[in-house]
Amino acid sequence: MRFDGTQNYVATDDLKVAVNAAVKLRRPLLVKGEPGTGKTVLAQEIAKAMDAPLIEWNIKSTTKAHQGLYEYDAVARLRDSQLGDERVHDIRNYIKRGKLWEAFTSEKLPVLLIDEIDKADIEFPNDLLQELDRMEFYVYETHETVRAIERPIVVITSNNEKELPDAFLRRCFFHYIKFPDRETMQAIIDVHFPGIQKMLVSKAMDIFYDIREVPGLKKKPSTSELLDWLKLLLHEDMPLDVLQNRDPTKAIPPLHGALLKNEQDVMLFERLAFMARRQGN
Structure with a gap:
C-alpha cells in the first residue's frame, strides 16, 4: 500500500514519504501544523486511497484515555438490577467499546484518526503509550485481553497547543505540514x-x-x-x-x-x- 495523494488532496513529496514510512513501520503518524493545513483531512484521504475504513476519535479537553479503550456503565447495571432486568447477569451488556477497541477488532485494516490530541490533559498521551505500542489492552471487568488483529494505520494530529511527552514522541513517526507555498x-x-x-x-x-x-x-x-x-x-x-x-x-x-x-x-x-x-x- 502506498499513498500518493488523491484527486481531492494535494500532498507534497515530503508528506507522501512520511505517510508511507509510517504505514511501513506501522508506527503512529504524528502530524503537526497550523490549523487549517489539512491534518484531519489527510487521515480521511489516506483511508480513501487505501480503501480502508476510517475510525475517528475526536479529542476534547475532557476526554480520557480509557474512553478510547472501553467504558463500563456501572450505573446502568445497578438500575437494571433494581428493575430485575435479566441483562445484569452478563456484564458485557454494560461495556461500551471505544475507538481503539473498534480499530483493534476491525475485520478490515482501518485508519484510526486521533484528532487534536493536544486538547486533552498532559497525561492523556502517556496513558495510551502501552496500548499504542503493544496494540493490546486488558478488560478488567470481563478478564479478557483485546489484541489487534493487525496493527491499524494510526494518524494523530496536533495543533501544537501543548508539548507532548518525549516517551510518546519516541513511538511516533513525526511530520510537520509546512504552510503551502x-x-x-x-x-x-x-x-x-x-x-x-x-x-x-x-x-x-x-x-x-x-x-x-x-x-x-x-x-x-x-x-x-x-x-x-x-x-x-x-x-x-x-x-x-x-x-x-x-x-x-x-x-x-x-x-x-x-x-x-x-x-x-x-x-x-x-x-x-x-x-x-x-x-x-
Whole structure:
C-alpha cells in the first residue's frame, strides 16, 4: 500500500514519504501544523486511497484515555438490577467499546484518526503509550485481553497547543505540514475550483499572503479560509478590478470576514488603513 495523494488532496513529496514510512513501520503518524493545513483531512484521504475504513476519535479537553479503550456503565447495571432486568447477569451488556477497541477488532485494516490530541490533559498521551505500542489492552471487568488483529494505520494530529511527552514522541513517526507555498496553494485551489480565472486567483493570493505577513496578526488566515474567501468572491461575482485596483487606504479586503476571525485583527487593519490615509494626506 502506498499513498500518493488523491484527486481531492494535494500532498507534497515530503508528506507522501512520511505517510508511507509510517504505514511501513506501522508506527503512529504524528502530524503537526497550523490549523487549517489539512491534518484531519489527510487521515480521511489516506483511508480513501487505501480503501480502508476510517475510525475517528475526536479529542476534547475532557476526554480520557480509557474512553478510547472501553467504558463500563456501572450505573446502568445497578438500575437494571433494581428493575430485575435479566441483562445484569452478563456484564458485557454494560461495556461500551471505544475507538481503539473498534480499530483493534476491525475485520478490515482501518485508519484510526486521533484528532487534536493536544486538547486533552498532559497525561492523556502517556496513558495510551502501552496500548499504542503493544496494540493490546486488558478488560478488567470481563478478564479478557483485546489484541489487534493487525496493527491499524494510526494518524494523530496536533495543533501544537501543548508539548507532548518525549516517551510518546519516541513511538511516533513525526511530520510537520509546512504552510503551502504559492505553487502548492495554486495546485490546491485548482483541485477545489477547476477552471477558475487565473488572474483572480493570482490577485487573491497576493492579498492573502500579504495579510499573513502583517506583523502583530493574532490569527493568520489558513488554507481553508482562503478557499472559503475564493468561494465567496465567486459567489458574489466580485469584479476583478476590486482586487486589482484595491485602495491602499482601505486595508481591509472585501469579504474580510472569511479571512480575519477576531476583532483584534480587524482593528489592526483599520489602524493600518488610517495610517495609510494620513500618509496620503
